[in-house]
Amino acid sequence: MTLDEYLSRPDAPTMAELRRRMRAFGVDVKSDAQIRQWRHRYADRLPSPRSCVALEKASAGAITRRDLRPDDYWLIWPDLPAPRAAQGTARGTGG
Template sequence: MNAIDKAIQIVGGKSSLARAIGVTPQMVSQWTRAEKPKPIPVTRCVAIERATGGAVSRKDLRPNDWHLIWPEFEEAKNQDASDDAQPPVGTSSRKAKKK
């Protein structure tokens, strides 16, 4: 199941999603067409993320270009990765106390 279909299911249908994000049901249908679906506009991705309580993220909706649109997510991901870094084996993250 792709991201927009998941959002539709979570919110309770195309009409419910459309109401929640302020577009017509026809617009939502255009995003779900089997042949040549319209891309989901950047301005609607955050609204869909909020309408689904974060279950469908803007990264899910724009997998090929989210990092260009919302670079702060890429920076946050890199920051999280550096926070998880462990000291090299055989060293301590604490400085030795002088006696």
């Protein structure tokens, strides 16, 4: 689930509540505007790896690190399996 999908749900927390939840996991988000930028990928902005982990925990797993960083999550978190298309590239086989 994307951050936008999560925040669009009828039972979704407010951005301020999401920020409070993230703070409980050790990540202090400066403002609601920062979450809005991630939500709409303004100027291709993505949450940092640390913020991704906090968002995953703050959403009780509804949003995952994979959802937040679909193009590089396996490079950041090697414990998560790479998508099939990236596995050949990662091994140098070209596909």
